[in-house]
Every structure is written in C-alpha cells, then in structure tokens.
Amino acid sequence: MKVRLKYSKTGLLRFLSHLEVMRVLERAIRRAELPMAYSQGFNPRPRIVYGTASSVGLASETELVDLVLAEDIPILEVTKRLNAVLPSGIDLKSAILLPDRAKPAMAITQASEYRITGQGDAVKVMNGLETMVGKTGFIVARQKETRTKNIEVGSMLIEFFVKEMECGRMELILRLKDSPAGNLRPAEVLKALNAYFDAGLEVDEIIKTKVLTSTNGTMTPIL
Amino acid sequence: MNELSEQIEAMLDKVSKPSRYIDSEINAVHKKWNEFPRRVALVYPDIYDVGLPNLGLQILYRLINDRSDWLAERAYLPWPDMISALQEHSLPLFSLESWRPLEQFDVIGISLQHELTFSNIPTLLQLAHLPVLSRERNSTHPIILGGGPSAYNPEPVADFFDALIIGEAEEAISEFLDALSGFPVLNGHRDELLRRLTEIPGIYVPGLYTPKYDNGIFVDLAPVDDGIPDKVTRRVVADLEAWPILDEPIVPYADVVHDRSSIEIMRGCSRGCRFCQAGIIYRPVRERKVEAIIQAVAKSIGATGHDEVSLASLSSADYSEIEMLLETLAKTADPQRVTISLPSLRVDTLSVDLAKRIGAVRKSGLTMAPEAGTQRLRDTINKCVTDEDIESAVAKAFSSGWQKIKLYFMIGLPTETEEDILGIAKTVRRIRHTALDHAPKAKHARISITVSVSSFVPKAHTPFQWHGSNDLSTLLTKQDILRQELRMSHVRFKWHDAEQSIFEAALARGDRRFAKILAVGASEGLMLDAWSDMFVWQRWQQIFTDNGIDLEQCACEEIPTSRRLPWEHIDSGISREWLIEESKKASQGQVTADCREICTGCGLCPGLGVDHVIRVRT
Numbered sequence: 129m130k131v132r133l134k135y136s137k138t139g140l141l142r143f144l145s146h147l148e149v150m151r152v153l154e155r156a157i158r159r160a161e162l163p164m165a166y167s168q169g170f171n172p173r174p175r176i177v178y179g180t181a182s183s184v185g186l187a188s189e190t191e192l193v194d195l196v197l198a199e200d201i202p203i204l205e206v207t208k209r210l211n212a213v214l215p216s217g218i219d220l221k222s223a224i225l226l227p228d229r230a231k232p233a234m235a236i237t238q239a240s241e242y243r244i245t246g247q248g249d250a251v252k253v254m255n256g257l258e259t260m261v262g263k264t265g266f267i268v269a270r271q272k273e274t275r276t277k278n279i280e281v282g283s284m285l286i287e288f289f290v291k292e293m294e295c296g297r298m299e300l301i302l303r304l305k306d307s308p309a310g311n312l313r314p315a316e317v318l319k320a321l322n323a324y325f326d327a328g329l330e331v332d333e334i335i336k337t338k339v340l341t342s343t344n345g346t347m348t349p350i351l
Numbered sequence: 352m353n354e355l356s357e358q359i360e361a362m363l364d365k366v367s368k369p370s371r372y373i374d375s376e377i378n379a380v381h382k383k384w385n386e387f388p389r390r391v392a393l394v395y396p397d398i399y400d401v402g403l404p405n406l407g408l409q410i411l412y413r414l415i416n417d418r419s420d421w422l423a424e425r426a427y428l429p430w431p432d433m434i435s436a437l438q439e440h441s442l443p444l445f446s447l448e449s450w451r452p453l454e455q456f457d458v459i460g461i462s463l464q465h466e467l468t469f470s471n472i473p474t475l476l477q478l479a480h481l482p483v484l485s486r487e488r489n490s491t492h493p494i495i496l497g498g499g500p501s502a503y504n505p506e507p508v509a510d511f512f513d514a515l516i517i518g519e520a521e522e523a524i525s526e527f528l529d530a531l532s533g534f535p536v537l538n539g540h541r542d543e544l545l546r547r548l549t550e551i552p553g554i555y556v557p558g559l560y561t562p563k564y565d566n567g568i569f570v571d572l573a574p575v576d577d578g579i580p581d582k583v584t585r586r587v588v589a590d591l592e593a594w595p596i597l598d599e600p601i602v603p604y605a606d607v608v609h610d611r612s613s614i615e616i617m618r619g620c621s622r623g624c625r626f627c628q629a630g631i632i633y634r635p636v637r638e639r640k641v642e643a644i645i646q647a648v649a650k651s652i653g654a655t656g657h658d659e660v661s662l663a664s665l666s667s668a669d670y671s672e673i674e675m676l677l678e679t680l681a682k683t684a685d686p687q688r689v690t691i692s693l694p695s696l697r698v699d700t701l702s703v704d705l706a707k708r709i710g711a712v713r714k715s716g717l718t719m720a721p722e723a724g725t726q727r728l729r730d731t732i733n734k735c736v737t738d739e740d741i742e743s744a745v746a747k748a749f750s751s752g753w754q755k756i757k758l759y760f761m762i763g764l765p766t767e768t769e770e771d772i773l774g775i776a777k778t779v780r781r782i783r784h785t786a787l788d789h790a791p792k793a794k795h796a797r798i799s800i801t802v803s804v805s806s807f808v809p810k811a812h813t814p815f816q817w818h819g820s821n822d823l824s825t826l827l828t829k830q831d832i833l834r835q836e837l838r839m840s841h842v843r844f845k846w847h848d849a850e851q852s853i854f855e856a857a858l859a860r861g862d863r864r865f866a867k868i869l870a871v872g873a874s875e876g877l878m879l880d881a882w883s884d885m886f887v888w889q890r891w892q893q894i895f896t897d898n899g900i901d902l903e904q905c906a907c908e909e910i911p912t913s914r915r916l917p918w919e920h921i922d923s924g925i926s927r928e929w930l931i932e933e934s935k936k937a938s939q940g941q942v943t944a945d946c947r948e949i950c951t952g953c954g955l956c957p958g959l960g961v962d963h964v965i966r967v968r969t
Contacts, residue, residue, distance in 0.1 A: 140360070141604070143369035148604050155377075155602060155656030158687070172688060185364050213656075215377055 129197040130226035131206055132233060134351045137188045141217030146181035152218055153178075153193060160209035163199040179233040179339060180240070180306050183313060188336035190240075192233040192351060194226065224351060233339070239286050239347055240306035241338035242314040245299050248321075248329035250292040253300065256325035257288045257317075266324055268316040281320040284312035286347065303340065303347055355442060355450050362436045370605040371399035372433065374447050377602040378654060380416040380423070381448050387422035389532060391415055392446050392456040392493075395464075396471035397881065399427040399447075403601065404609040406663065407499060408462050410597050411524055421528055424448040424456075428471050428879070434478065444478040453479040457531065458494045463501035463508065463515075466808075466858035467851060467881035472511050473866075473873035483870045485513050485558050490541040496527070502555075503585075503632055504811035504918035506572075507861030508869070509557035514548050516555075517921055518585030518632070519618075521594050523553045549579050553586035560920065562863040567899060569862040569917045584922040589961045591618060591637040598647040599654040611659035611692070612651040616644050616676070620665040621947040621963065624722070624734045625937050626764065628810035629665055631925055634955050636669075636947055637964040641676055648680055652689055659690045668697040671967040674705060695720055695759075698736045698744045716755035716801075717748050723764060724774025731766050731937045738781070745782050749789040754797045758782065762829045763807035763821035763852075766938065772829050775804070776836035783841055802837055803845045804830070806852035808906075810859050812923040814933035816916065819907035820856040823849055850888035854880065856906035857895075862917035868898045926954035 137149060144152065154176060157164060164174040179192035195206075207223050214220065260266045260282035270277045284305035291299040304312040314334050321327040340347040363369040375381065384390070393412055395402025402408070408425070415423035424446040429437065437444070443452040453459055459479070461472060473483045476495070482488050485495065497505060498516040505515050516523045530551060534544050548554045559579045563571040574581060588594060600612050619636035620629065648660050662676075670676065680691050695718040696705075721736055723729045729736055748756065760775050779802055786798055806826050809818050821829070826849035837844040858865065872894050879885040895902045910916065912931050919927075929952060936943060943951050947963050956962050 140363075140373045140375070143363050143373060144604055145368075145370065148370050148606065151606075151610075152604065154658075158656035158658065159653060161653075166688060174688070184369065215375060217375075 129200045130228055130230060131195045131197065131203065131223055132226050132351055133193050133195065133223045134221045135191050135193070136219050136221055137182065137191055137217070139217040141215065142187040143185055145184050149218065150178055152215065156210055156214045159213040162206060162209060163197050163201065165196040165198040177232040177234065180237050180311065182336060186334060186336060190337060190339050192339055194232050222351060233350060234308060236341045236350060237339055238305065238307050238342050239303050239340040240336055241340060242302045242304065242334055243299065243337050244302065244314060244331060244334050245297070246329055246331040247296050248298065248327050250290060250298045252325050252327040253298065253321055253329065254290045256321045256327055257285065257290065260320065261285045266320050268319045270316065279312060279316055281312060281317055284310060285317060355445055355452065358440060358442060359445065359450055362433065366433045366436060367430060368605055371430065373604055376604060378599045379448060379601050380412065382416060382422040384449055387420070389421045390456045391421060391423045391458040391460055392426050392453050393423055394426045394459060394461045394475060396461055396468045396475060397428055398430055399605060400607045402427040403603045403607045404613065405462065405464065406597065406613050406615060409600055411460070411520060413597060414521065414524060415528070420532060426453055428475055437478065443480045444475055454481055454493060456493050458496055460496045460498065463497050463499040463505065465881065466501060466855045469508050469858055470869050470873055470880050471878050472508055473870040474878040476511065477873060484510050500629065500632060503628070503921055503923060504859060505555065505557065506863050506917045507858050507865035509863055510866035512557060513545060514554055514556050516586070517553050517583050519588045521588050523551065523586045526551045527554065552584060555583040555921065571915060572917065572920050582920050582922045585632065585924055587959055587961050591639060591964065592643065596639060596643055596647040598650040600651060602655045611661050612655050612657045613661045613663040614644060614647050614651060615639065615664065616662045616667060616670050617664045620669070621945050622666065623943050623946060623951065625732050625814040625933055626761070626807060628813050631812050631923055633665060635961055635963045638670055638966050641672055641966065644676060645679055649683055652687060658688060659692055660684070661692045661694060663694060666697060667693040668705070671965050677705065694718065698740050716757050717753050718757045719744065720759035721778060722759065722761050723771060724760065724778050725771050727940055728764060728767060728771045730940050730942050732764055733943055735942050741778065741782065742785055745785045746789045749786045754790065754794055755799045756786070757801045757803060760802065760804045761807050762804055763826055765815055765818040772832055773836065775833060779837060779842060780839070783839060798841050799843065800841055801843045801845060804833060805847040806849060808852060808856040808859055811918040812925060814930045814937060816930070817910045817912055817934065819909050820853065822903055822907045823853055826852065848883050848886070851880065851883065851886055853903055853906045854888065854891060857902040860905055864900060868895055868900065924955040924959045929953045
C-alpha cells in the first residue's frame with residue numbers, strides 16, 4: 129500500500145536540514161508502529177521516499193513524502209498514529225492513497241510556490257519580475273560547500289503575483305522551478321531583484337506553500 | 352519564552368547546524384520555570400553533538416526533574432560561530448529548554464568526562480558571564496557543581512568549582528539538593544552552605560583545602576581546619592536495581608555522535624586492566640536484572656523510534672547472561688528491524704552464537720580492543736588475551752558475515768619496546784589474513800579493518816598512575832613505524848594526535864595550579880581541545896611555560912611511589928598498597944585474576960560495604 133503524506137515544517141523546526149527531517153519522520157514512523165515495507169539486501173531500510181529537499185531555515189506548509197506499507201491499513205489510522213507521535217513543528221496535513229505504480233513525489237515535482245512578505249518598492253519588484261521571467265543573464269551566486277554555482281534566476285522563474293499592501297508592505301507569490309534537475313530558491317530571486325533592479329526589498333517572512341507538477345501545461349499542486 | 356528568545360532565533364539563521372540549539376526534543380522535559388523555585392542547569396562541557404548522548408547527564412536530568420521542588424534544564428557549549436554571535440550581541444550562555452541565561456539558575460552542574468574538555472569549563476563560565484574562580488564568586492552567583500569520571504582527579508579544575516560529587520551521583524545529588532533546599536536564603540550564607548556540604552559523603556569542596564608546593568612540586572593538600580575531612584570517599588550505588596534504567600532517552604534533532612538508544616545493563620568491570628581508570632572507579636560489578644533490561648529496551652524503542660539499541664556498560668560481553676539476554680531481545684527487536692549492539696566485544700569468549708546474535712538485523716562494525724601487540728605486554732597491562740583468542744574471535748566473526756572490524760591498540764605503555772610496536776602490526780597482519788580466509792570470496796572487497804591507536808595516558812587511581820607517558824618525539828616515532836607497517840589493503844590506520852595525548856596526560860596528573868592557567872587560555876579563545884582542528888598545542892605549551900609548568904614534563908614524569916600525588920585526598924576505595932603491588936606485578940609480567948572469580952584484595956568491597964552483584968555465577 130502506497131501513501132503520500134503532506135506535512136508542514138514550521139516554528140523552530142524550520143531550522144532542521146533535510147537529512148534531519150528525514151530522521152524525524154523515520155523515527156516517528158517507528159514510534160507510530162506503522163507496518164512499513166523494507167528494502168532488500170544487506171542493510172534493510174524502511175521504504176520512505178522523500179520529496180525535494182527544503183533548505184535549512186525555510187518554513188513550509190507543504191512537504192511531501194511517500195510511504196510504502198507492508199499491510200493495508202485505513203489512511204485515517206496512518207495520520208492519527210503519526211500525528212500522535214510527531215514533534216510539534218512537523219505536522220501532518222493530509223494523506224492520500226497512491227496507486228502502486230504511482231511515480232514518487234520527487235519525480236513529478238517541477239516547481240514550488242512560496243509566499244513572501246516584506247517591505248520595498250512594489251513597482252520595481254513587479255517590473256523586475258516581468259523583465260526576468262524566462263530570460264537568461266540574471267545571475268545570483270549560490271555557495272555550495274567550497275564551490276560557487278551560478279544560478280540563472282530568470283530561466284527558473286515560472287510565475288509570480290505581487291500584491292501591494294499599505295505602507296510599502298507587499299506580498300509576493302513566486303512559483304519557482306524545483307526539481308532534481310535544478311531549483312531556484314526564493315532568497316535568490318529577492319537577491320536578484322535587489323541587485324539588478326534596486327528594489328530595496330527587506331523580507332519579513334518566506335514560506336513554501338505548495339509543491340507543483342505540470343498537468344496539461346498548467347502548474348497544479350501535487351497534494 | 353523570554354527576552355533572549357527573539358535574539359537567539361534571529362541567530363539561528365546565521366550559524367551552522369542550528370538544530371543543536373532547538374529545544375523540545377522528543378523525551379526532553381519542559382517544566383514551567385515559575386512553578387519550580389529551585390533550578391539546576393546540567394552542562395556538558397562540549398558541543399551538543401557530543402554531549403547529548405551522555406547517559407550520566409541524562410540520568411541526573413530525569414532524577415532531578417522527577418522531584419517536585421527542583422527543575423533541571425540542559426546546556427552545551429555552542430559551536431564557535433554561535434559563540435561569536437553571542438559575544439557580538441553581549442548575550443550570555445543559555446539553557447536549551449527555556450533559552451534562559453545560565454546565571455539565573457541556582458546550581459550549574461558540569462560533567463567532567465574527559466581532560467580535553469577541561470578548557471571548555473572556564474570558557475563556558477566566561478560565556479555565562481560568571482566569575483571563573485570559586486573564590487571570586489559570591490551569593491548572587493549560582494553554585495558551580497562538578498561530577499563525573501574526571502572528578503577523581505579534580506585538582507586541575509578544582510578552582511573553578513564550589514563543590515564536586517565524587518563517584519556515582521544518584522544518591523549524592525539528592526542529598527546535595529536537599530542541603531540546598533534547607534537554606535532558605537542563599538544570600539550571605541554561601542560559606543556556611545559550602546561547609547555544610549562537606550558533611551555529605553562524597554562531596555568535595557576544594558576551597559576548604561590548601562595545597563602546598565616545594566620547588567614547583569606538589570607536596571600536600573590539607574583541609575583548612577579540623578572540621579573538614581582529610582579525605583573524600585567516593586559514592587557507590589550498592590543496590591543498582593533500586594535506580595530504574597533510563598528508558599526514555601532524549602532524541603536529538605541534530606546528528607549526534609551516537610544516534611541510538613543506550614540502555615545500561617551493568618556498572619563496573621572486574622578485569623583489572625592496569626591502565627584503565629574506569630575499571631577502578633566503577634567497581635564493583637553490578638549487573639541489572641534481565642527482566643528490567645528487556646522492559647527498558649522495549650520501552651526505549653517505543654519512546655524513541657531509534658533503529659539501534661546499544662547495551663551499554665564497560666564490558667557488555669561480560670554480562671553473565673548475555674547470550675540469553677540477546678536471544679530474548681531478538682524476539683522483539685528483530686521483527687521491528689531494530690539492531691541490538693554491544694559497544695565492544697571481549698576478544699576471548701566470542702562465541703559463534705553471540706557473533707550471530709549481535710547484528711542479526713544489520714551488521715554494523717564489530718569492535719575489539721587487544722590494546723597491546725604482544726602477549727608479554729598484554730600480560731603486563733593485565734589484559735589477558737591470547738593470540739589464539741584473537742584468531743578464533745576474528746574467524747568466527749568473519750565467517751558469520753561480518754565485514755567490518757575496529758581494533759583498538761595503545762602505544763606508550765610502561766615497559767613497551769619496539770618489539771611490542773611491531774607486534775601490533777604482526778597482530779593486524781594475522782587478523783587480516785584470518786578475515787580474508789574466513790569471509791566468502793565475494794565479500795572480500797568489502798572487508799575493512801580499522802586499527803585505531805591511542806597513546807597511553809597515566810590516569811589517577813590506577814596501578815600505572817606513577818608511570819609517565821612517552822614523550823612527544825617517541826610517540827611520533829612509534830606512530831611513524833606503525834604508519835609504515837600497517838600499509839596493507841583492507842587496513843585503515845587511525846591514530847590519536849600525539850600532542851593532544853601529552854596535553855591530556857598533563858591534565859590527568861595536574862594539580863591546583865592548572866585552573867588559573869586554563870582560564871588564561873580560555874580568555875584567548877582556546878577551547879574544544881578534543882577537536883584536533885581546534886587544538887593549538889603551541890599556544891597551550893607557551894601559556895603553561897609562562898606560568899612555570901612544563902606540560903611535557905608533567906605528562907612524562909616517572910613519579911616515585913614515595914611522593915604524595917595531587918589526588919590522594921580523593922578516596923577511590925582502592926588501597927594504595929594494592930596499586931603499588933599491581934604495578935610491581937606488571938613490571939614482572941605477572942597477571943592478576945578477574946576479581947569476580949577470586950578476590951584480589953583491592954580493599955574496595957570490605958571498605959565501602961559493597962559487593963559484586965552478578966546474576967549467574969559459573
């Protein structure tokens with residue numbers, strides 16, 4: 129039986145790395161005594177398939193993980209048992225049954241949606257986003273251990289919405305490429321807006337809100 | 352939470368591995384600050400990754416929190432980037448559970464596990480905005496309490512502490528807290544309180560003893576008056592069963608050194624290896640009941656979700672019913688895919704069943720500690736393992752499917768010659784040969800033998816306490832020889848930094864003069880000496896020399912048995928004469944029996960009114 133779970137990562141637990149979240153889930157699954165299926169071989173591992181990695185410090189309303197269970201149990205039982213043992217900060221939001229042949233979440237994820245609240249020049253932000261979308265040449269450096277990678281912000285910016293609020297405050301919704309082949313982080317878009325368009329953006333909060341796949345040309349939430 | 356919260360949270364974005372500073376781990380205890388008038392901060396003087404798994408601290412944490420009048424929280428040394436952030440914002444060291452400044456606690460209890468953590472003590476006191484020396488503190492400051500294995504020679508750090516518990520703390524900590532609770536107003540009564548503490552057996556108040564030196568050599572430590580005992584005798588928990596096994600260990604968010612549940616199956620070791628301090632300070636052997644262990648293991652699996660449970664003790668394979676215990680545990684652990692592991696195996700009685708039982712689910716590495724490379728030297732250190740034992744243990748392990756083995760050896764032992772060093776290589780060569788012979792050909796590529804070689808450090812209260820360690824150049828030469836000799840496929844050679852070992856040895860034999868000097872180093876930012884990329888030998892050497900102490904000489908000195916040692920006021924329960932006798936036997940290559948089989952006359956059991964508690968006698 130295959131199950132896809134959607135969980136949130138909020139509060140102080142947003143500071144967990146992806147590996148640390150994986151361990152929290154794995155131990156919670158054990159405490160919940162879910163009848164997991166295990167991999168074969170020398171070092172059997174419970175069959176848990178994680179979605180795309182979320183960076184340290186990023187709060188998220190949607191993280192995906194797929195479980196393969198050895199026995200059929202009601203979905204409500206899965207969520208009930210898990211929520212009883214998960215630490216607060218990692219909370220199960222919903223769960224669905226998957227067909228056995230379903231592709232794992234990571235394979236079908238193409239983008240993630242983020243909600244950003246902050247202060248700055250909304251006109252410049254709007255202008256900047258319109259200029260960058262789909263174009264190359266807007267580069268932000270990403271530090272990876274010892275190497276630096278150049279990120280093409282424009283080519284991974286898929287969709288955006290800017291909502292102006294009072295006193296220079298605004299809310300941005302950004303849909304950014306997020307797949308094993310490449311990903312764009314919201315902070316990188318904000319950096320590009322400040323560097324190339326002088327947007328003067330100061331961020332209050334960034335939250336990942338949705339994980340998306342492309343269905344007939346449109347981006348839709350996976351769960 | 353409180354006024355620090357926002358600022359600390361803002362820092363988490365900027366430091367490495369912020370998960371170290373997050374509270375509310377599974378099985379952590381969060382009591383409401385205002386509901387508990389008396390509070391203890393239990394501190395492990397190293398970073399969270401190292402300190403969290405420490406069982407001793409977790410046991411005390413639970414014990415104190417079980418009380419209705421006290422609250423206990425934890426604190427660890429932050430990593431240097433967090434320390435810088437705290438200093439930049441003038442923020443003090445905070446507790447984990449409530450992010451409160453340590454100076455707001457009534458007691459700060461610091462665990463003394465290892466000499467290389469000693470410089471972290473003045474570091475954390477400075478970070479907590481507290482005066483580092485006991486004599487500089489007054490009744491507005493928390494009581495700084497120490498405990499743990501290195502408290503058996505507390506002298507190098509004694510000046511930092513108001514009081515220390517010597518020995519097992521389960522009973523003593525209650526007596527200590529009761530004594531504090533009995534003082535309604537701490538203000539103005541600090542001296543009276545400290546004096547009152549000396550009446551509790553096992554509690555040492557360094558400030559009430561005065562050291563004497565003659566030409567830079569320690570000669571005596573005497574109480575300030577007749578009201579203070581000459582010696583402080585260690586505490587032993589005679590009836591271990593009366594103290595339930597810790598079965599709900601805290602589950603860290605961060606990746607820590609031992610990411611598994613540790614269940615204590617017994618305390619003490621009767622083997623009497625002559626270099627080993629743990630064997631002395633945890634006597635006698637007290638085995639826990641099989642039923643209690645089984646229940647604790649089951650509870651911990653349910654409470655943590657860990658996939659590995661380690662049966663912890665000094666020598667777990669010596670537990671008298673180990674095979675039956677493992678068989679029974681396997682019945683619940685195996686279906687849940689939980690591995691039961693033993694920290695290390697006794698080389699001489701590894702039965703095929705035991706080898707198969709451990710790691711039936713998944714085979715993590717096996718660990719064995721032959722310690723010396725020749726029979727002669729093994730007899731000298733009283734680690735009576737024969738080459739045949741080693742051979743048959745390795746054969747059984749590798750034919751049972753093991754692929755990884757870790758071997759511990761020590762160089763610089765008393766009476767060691769080059770033959771003994773080469774003996775290490777010979778032993779490893781034989782082990783490698785046996786491993787390749789017994790493992791199926793298909794698995795050969797995966798076979799890995801890790802040889803970890805540390806350097807002998809003379810420890811207080813052991814028969815070898817009068818012997819010096821090898822000097823730096825000798826250790827480096829011996830390591831060079833091994834590096835050459837151990838160059839073979841499937842073998843990985845790991846060695847302990849020789850300078851760290853010398854520093855450790857000097858601290859292990861140190862006296863009262865050291866604390867001030869450690870504080871000087873700490874002010875300079877020297878800390879985390881156990882971490883080889885943080886340890887700066889040249890700086891420490893210079894600072895100590897500037898203060899009249901030659902570290903290498905301290906470490907390497909052969910001390911005459913006629914001289915009084917800086918730790919002799921701490922009574923381990925073992926007679927001095929017995930230690931000297933053991934030292935003599937060592938020089939003659941004579942072995943001493945396992946004292947669970949025949950009493951060897953160390954004096955502990957009759958002296959402290961205790962005895963071995965062993966489930967099944969063979």
